[in-house]
Amino acid sequence: MATGRTHRPATRSRGIPEATVARLPLYLRALTALSERSVPTVSSEELAAAAGVNSAKLRKDFSYLGSYGTRGVGYDVEYLVYQISRELGLTQDWPVVIVGIGNLGAALANYGGFASRGFRVAALIDADPAMAGKPVAGIAVQHTDELEKIITDNGVSIGVIATPAGAAQQVCDRLVAAGVTSILNFAPTVLSVPEGVDVRKVDLSIELQILAFHEQRKAGEEASSQDAAQPVTPPVRPAPADDSDRKGPDGDVPAVMPA
Amino acid sequence: MATGRTHRPATRSRGIPEATVARLPLYLRALTALSERSVPTVSSEELAAAAGVNSAKLRKDFSYLGSYGTRGVGYDVEYLVYQISRELGLTQDWPVVIVGIGNLGAALANYGGFASRGFRVAALIDADPAMAGKPVAGIAVQHTDELEKIITDNGVSIGVIATPAGAAQQVCDRLVAAGVTSILNFAPTVLSVPEGVDVRKVDLSIELQILAFHEQRKAGEEASSQDAAQPVTPPVRPAPADDSDRKGPDGDVPAVMPA
DNA sequence: CAATGTGAACTATTTCACAGCG
DNA sequence: CGCTGTGAAATAGTTCACATTG
Numbered sequence: 001m002a003t004g005r006t007h008r009p010a011t012r013s014r015g016i017p018e019a020t021v022a023r024l025p026l027y028l029r030a031l032t033a034l035s036e037r038s039v040p041t042v043s044s045e046e047l048a049a050a051a052g053v054n055s056a057k058l059r060k061d062f063s064y065l066g067s068y069g070t071r072g073v074g075y076d077v078e079y080l081v082y083q084i085s086r087e088l089g090l091t092q093d094w095p096v097v098i099v100g101i102g103n104l105g106a107a108l109a110n111y112g113g114f115a116s117r118g119f120r121v122a123a124l125i126d127a128d129p130a131m132a133g134k135p136v137a138g139i140a141v142q143h144t145d146e147l148e149k150i151i152t153d154n155g156v157s158i159g160v161i162a163t164p165a166g167a168a169q170q171v172c173d174r175l176v177a178a179g180v181t182s183i184l185n186f187a188p189t190v191l192s193v194p195e196g197v198d199v200r201k202v203d204l205s206i207e208l209q210i211l212a213f214h215e216q217r218k219a220g221e222e223a224s225s226q227d228a229a230q231p232v233t234p235p236v237r238p239a240p241a242d243d244s245d246r247k248g249p250d251g252d253v254p255a256v257m258p259a
Numbered sequence: 260m261a262t263g264r265t266h267r268p269a270t271r272s273r274g275i276p277e278a279t280v281a282r283l284p285l286y287l288r289a290l291t292a293l294s295e296r297s298v299p300t301v302s303s304e305e306l307a308a309a310a311g312v313n314s315a316k317l318r319k320d321f322s323y324l325g326s327y328g329t330r331g332v333g334y335d336v337e338y339l340v341y342q343i344s345r346e347l348g349l350t351q352d353w354p355v356v357i358v359g360i361g362n363l364g365a366a367l368a369n370y371g372g373f374a375s376r377g378f379r380v381a382a383l384i385d386a387d388p389a390m391a392g393k394p395v396a397g398i399a400v401q402h403t404d405e406l407e408k409i410i411t412d413n414g415v416s417i418g419v420i421a422t423p424a425g426a427a428q429q430v431c432d433r434l435v436a437a438g439v440t441s442i443l444n445f446a447p448t449v450l451s452v453p454e455g456v457d458v459r460k461v462d463l464s465i466e467l468q469i470l471a472f473h474e475q476r477k478a479g480e481e482a483s484s485q486d487a488a489q490p491v492t493p494p495v496r497p498a499p500a501d502d503s504d505r506k507g508p509d510g511d512v513p514a515v516m517p518a
Numbered sequence: 519c520a521a522t523g524t525g526a527a528c529t530a531t532t533t534c535a536c537a538g539c540g
Numbered sequence: 541c542g543c544t545g546t547g548a549a550a551t552a553g554t555t556c557a558c559a560t561t562g
Contacts, residue, residue: 017552017553018552018553019552019553019554020553021469021472021473022465022469024468024472025462025464025465025468025469026449026465028468029447030449043520043521043522044521044522044523045521050449051449052449052451054554054555055521056554056555056556056557057553057554057555059521059522059523059524060523060524060553060554060555062522062523063522063523063524067522067523069521069522069523070521070522070561070562071520071521071522071523071560071561071562072519072520072521072522072561072562073520073521073522073562074520074521074522075522087472088468088471088472088475089471089472089474089475090468090471092475094467094471094474096467102366103362103365103366103369103370104363104366104370106362106366107361107362107363107365107366108463110362111362111363111463113447113463113464114463114464114467117464117468118468118471119464119467119471157474158467158470158471158474181474181477182470182471182473182474183470184463184466184467184470188288188372190285190289190309190310190311192311196477198470198473198474200466200469200470202461202463202466203284204367204370204372204373204443204461205284205372205373205376205378206281206284206285207443207459207461208353208355208373208378208417208443209283209284209287209347209349209376209377210280210281210284210347210459211417211441211442211443211457211459212347212348212349212353212377212378212417212441213280213283213346213347213348214280214441214457215348215353215416215417215440215441215457216347216348216351218440218455276530276531277530277531278530278531278532279531302542302543302544303543303544303545304543313532313533314543315532315533315534315535316531316532316533318543318544318545318546319531319532319533319545319546321544321545322544322545322546326544326545328543328544328545329539329540329543329544330538330539330540330542330543330544330545331539331540331541331542331543331544332540332542332543332544333542333543333544334544
């Protein structure tokens with residue numbers, strides 16, 4: 001350390017903060033809806049409401065892209081759709097492969113929003129020989145053996161992994177070796193990839209667990225202590241010298257419960 | 260402003276930062292894997308590597324839960340599994356309903372990770388009368404008419420929306436009215452919910468677009484300008500007085516490009 | 519004069535670096 | 541002596557509030 005720049009800056013991309021990038025698709029979707037209703041212009045207030053953010057944030061976000069609004073008027077819908085699309089790289093075609101055509105993979109292949117903006121399902125790949133040749137969403141599934149060739153031939157740079165967790169890292173490695181540099185991972189595993197490869201994950205059970213956390217809190221606000229049964233293994237302190245040494249998160253209240 | 264506390268603090272939950280909460284499921288998964296391999300203890304370094312974060316962050320995260328480690332040794336795997344499970348509310352049973360049993364809904368219903376930790380699919384609900392009674396993942400699909408009754412009878416507080424975008428808000432409203440206070444939304448729409456209801460969204464096309472953004476940047480680093488064809492509508496400036504007024508994001512360089 | 523664009527203030531999150539404990 | 545737990549520093553992200561402008 002101490003060498004000035006750390007391992008990887010990686011946070012801002014081209015001056016555009018990551019948090020902003022993550023919201024651009026949201027704005028784009030709202031704008032597309034307006035465009036379809038032939039709305040010519042929107043104010044930051046209106047668009048922000050449609051995208052579910054507040055207007056100051058939206059204006060700040062847009063300010064990173066440039067000055068695309070008109071003071072006193074708002075933003076030209078069509079123009080902004082184009083600008084954001086371009087910024088996101090959606091004015092070009094992205095061939096995508098989906099690996100793992102189980103329930104989820106098939107659902108993804110059938111998902112309309114896939115094809116809509118710039119993305120095109122170039123191939124469906126599965127390890128099961130029995131799947132090979134079967135059409136899913138109008139595309140014949142190909143065997144994993146073909147993976148490298150498919151990637152190369154189609155110039156695929158984005159791969160979607162919808163395999164079981166056990167196969168994900170291996171598939172990932174092969175995708176990366178074949179030239180894929182962006183991966184969307186639906187398998188419940190942490191993928192390790194070389195520098196320069198982006199991974200985003202979509203994880204149902206993580207999302208549910210986060211909801212459960214907040215849900216539990218809500219319940220706890222009404223009835224202070226625990227309520228439901230505890231069907232899970234009881235808490236056994238590993239091997240402390242004493243017994244009354246657990247330090248709670250707030251302050252230093254010992255193991256004794258007040259209520 | 261000036262009134263001290265703003266509209267809603269909402270950020271920290273019970274002293275635990277939201278960012279930390281979002282990582283707890285990751286730690287839990289890594290710990291569970293260690294537990295299955297009968298590993299008794301882990302250091303923050305090892306666990307962090309398994310979870311794909313850095314060790315300082317992990318230790319800080321755990322510090323919000325309490326002091327559950329042993330200096331010089333590390334963390335007791337079993338004990339930590341329990342503590343995190345409890346913190347996340349996974350020591351209780353969460354009945355969940357899935358609304359919209361299309362490709363995606365079926366995939367979710369079949370997803371093993373669902374049932375694994377604390378979550379139980381209480382019902383599958385679909386608006387298509389033809390689906391009613393059909394078994395998906397071993398559970399008979401019920402019609403939307405039953406929604407309210409199902410929620411009430413099963414004490415469901417978490418709902419998963421896997422309907423088409425057009426139906427999502429309506430379904431959401433009904434879920435909330437029936438008592439659901441946490442929603443996991445797979446439909447590509449912004450849901451509006453009353454205060455006190457949590458919504459998390461999982462959105463394939465947003466994730467892809469974020470990847471495309473970074474992918475485009477990578478390509479741009481090698482060949483400076485654009486490369487592929489532009490099959491989308493050209494950029495037409497709405498109605499400015501002049502023509503050379505676009506202000507780029509960086510500094511105040513006019514429309515003229517140097518290279 | 520309504521609505522953008524943006525410095526400045528504030529809040530959240532990450533990272534550093536090291537004291538302190540088992 | 542190795543590893544946790546944590547203040548303090550650094551970075552990132554959000555919100556305020558208002559000058560500016562079409």
